[in-house]
Amino acid sequence: MKVSFTPKMLLLLLLVLYPLEAAWAQLYLTPQVRPRAEWRNGYQSLPDGQNGAFFVNQRSRLTLDYKQDKVQMRFSLQDVRVWGDEPHLKDTPSTAMHEAWGEFALSDRFSVKLGRQEFVYNNDRLLGNVDWVQQARSHDGLLLKARWEGISVDAGGAFNQEKETLFDTHYRLNNYKVLGFLWAHKKLNDQLSVSAMHISDGFQRPDTVGGVYFRHTYGLDLNYLQERVQLNGSLYRQSGEHSSGKKIAAYLAVAEAAYTFQPFRFTVGTTYLSGMAGHERKVHTFNTLYATNHKFYGFMDYFINVPADTRQGGLHNNYLKIGYTPKARYSFSVDYHYFALAKNLSATERLPATSNRYLGSEIDAVLQYKHSDQIQFFLGYSSLFAGNTMEAIKPGNASSYADWGWVMVSIQPRILLKSFDKE
Template sequence: MKQALVIPLLAAASAGLSLAGEPAAKNPKAVVIPPPEPKIVTFDFQERLRFEYRENNFDFNDGVNSLTDDSWLLQRARVGIKVSPTDYLSFYVQGQSSLELDSDRPNEPGVMGAEGDDAIDLRQAYIKIGPKDLNITIGRQILSYGDERLIGAFDWNNLSRTFDAVKFHYGTKDWSIEAFAASVVVADSDTFNYSDLFDGNETGRNQVFSGIYFSTAALCPLGSTTDFYALHLHEEYLAGDTNFVTLGTRLKADVTKTGGWDFETEMAAQFGEVKDKDLSAFAGHWGFGYVWTKSAWKPRLFAEYNFATGDSNAADGDVDTFQNLFPTNHKFYGYMDAFAWQNIHNPAISFSVQPTKTVKLQLDYHAFFLADTSDAWYRANGVTAVRPIKGSASDFVGTELDFTASWKATKNLSFLAGYSHFFCGDYAKATGAADDADFAYVQATFDF
């Protein structure tokens, strides 16, 4: 009897009928929520405050109370507006105000390491034409490539760096290519910031910086990013013209795809002319480590070596010093900014942990040697020499210990604190005073 009843029920269900003989109700379709309409006008705002304390960072001399042996407050505010009337057209303008408060350093940016005052200026102003995968950007903008060892925004600096540029971008799922022609914007505390492109900064260099940068994730089976680039710099000086090419490559691991193994390298060669002298130079970075991705604190241990050629003879008509271009050196060669990717041997080791998702603690240890004592010890700006050249001195400059702590308190508020100590080595002792140096800071950033 039960079997006789079940068979008709199954038949009715397969025919789409209810037990009452009516058509079975079909499942209602899922409600489709359309994506939100893109905003035509958007705003962004950033306020950053950083208190710094520095002792002997520039002269390494306890016996002199330098203007740079002091503490001060760096304040920076940015306001931007973006107008996007269509998916293929957008305009962006960003103003910036940067101040160095309660400081005895000169008010002009770059003098004695000062970041200076630039109360109101234009940081970015560009038009972008085309879709996401094929577009051109024209105007004042940020150029940032790779890890920023050669081209970066240098955002640690209160003024940071932008370019007046034209940039073309084409990208697919697996690779992208960009080509640009640019001139760096020069900060001036008294007037509007100009680049050489508009001859407003009175440098007279007629600087044109151009390049092609290719990046892909498809070449390496370990899921890393591989980059290739060709860069050219043209500048004019009374001592002669500068025209040289930088050819380089970069490889960087994605630790989420390598089982925690962390590796990276970047190498670049340069040839051409610097102020009418023949240039031939090389720089390299090699690093290897491991991230315990399954551990709660995600410990990371990383060892690296940085090298860049120096010049063995300033009078022979050749230049062998690697030209560091427009980098963000603060991230790489010690947080006291006493070194650039020039004339350097720099082995280093780093260890970091993340006690929570929003907190990171890191300890870095650097050793510094000059690649050639017949060349200068260059600061992070790649221009200023720390000490007079002494070819007979030891190449060991010193070591630096950096501790940093970062905390992402909320979506919009983050904090950064750090302490660095420099231990002077034999080269520093042979070329002047050699007292240890200290650097401490606390920074708060609000982004909206």
């Protein structure tokens, strides 16, 4: 939603919240300015003789947090733009409401959260806020939270509609119409924890007013942590109905091991997203839903939408990551990805069949400098070495050198506007 924003709106929020001094409360303001300069020469798509692109994009965000005993609220306004994307001397409203929610506790164990909010669970693998993208992702929904004796349970849901209507609920936007999820987490001992999740999302049937295709995703995440060693494993299955009307039978499997030996951290892992070869009776391609895929499948974002970006062939991602943190303020990481299709693809009228599943290898390097708690600097460079099979799913020339570089600054102070004590 795009809205016009003036300082008067912020002042109004402050005036509304300021009088609540009857109990302990805190009011924080968190402004953020995050410009990022990017050089793109093969980012998301193979180069094919074109010149590389250079630009600067920027997120400007203003977040107001209020907390008082059993009540919390957040209002987060943001403007996302590319430098120079508006004519001078022209008033173009572009501020959006990223978050606007209120949370209240029903007891010491139960609370309710309502409004526009981020849904982030299990390391962003299926539900994430995609914070790398300047606009990020949020949902208009309801969240019920329960906490007791080391067990955490969240139940969330959303129902989307384009506008207020008098009849029917036909939804034409390219979003889910209905979303519901249940997440449960339990720490079994000091080293081992487990979480279970079930996500159901429904999409409007194009030929009906009230009909909805429902997709169901469910599985487990295991996490083992002991001093220097960390082991992670995930297994998810996907069923229900695809937008094509076919039944879904797909799965996701993850295995990862990490070893920390200061100042180094080594991580090795594999992720398998099932796929399909051609016109099968069922859809076997796993969809990663509302994940932060930038975090898992290479920073050059060739696999943001895994079903579409692999021509339904699925993805096998083997990776090795090395992190180096010599001092608290400095960190450097290098990631290597080996990408392959889960299934070879059949030929179409425009695209060839594949006989070799290897798609290519990617190297991502990132240098981070934390100047202070308020200011951070980032420098990144990535290269993709594509195999010939990549041309079957991405336009361009696989033999061309593909690279992407970026520099980003994040300025984000946290300002305590007011702290109230109990009277």
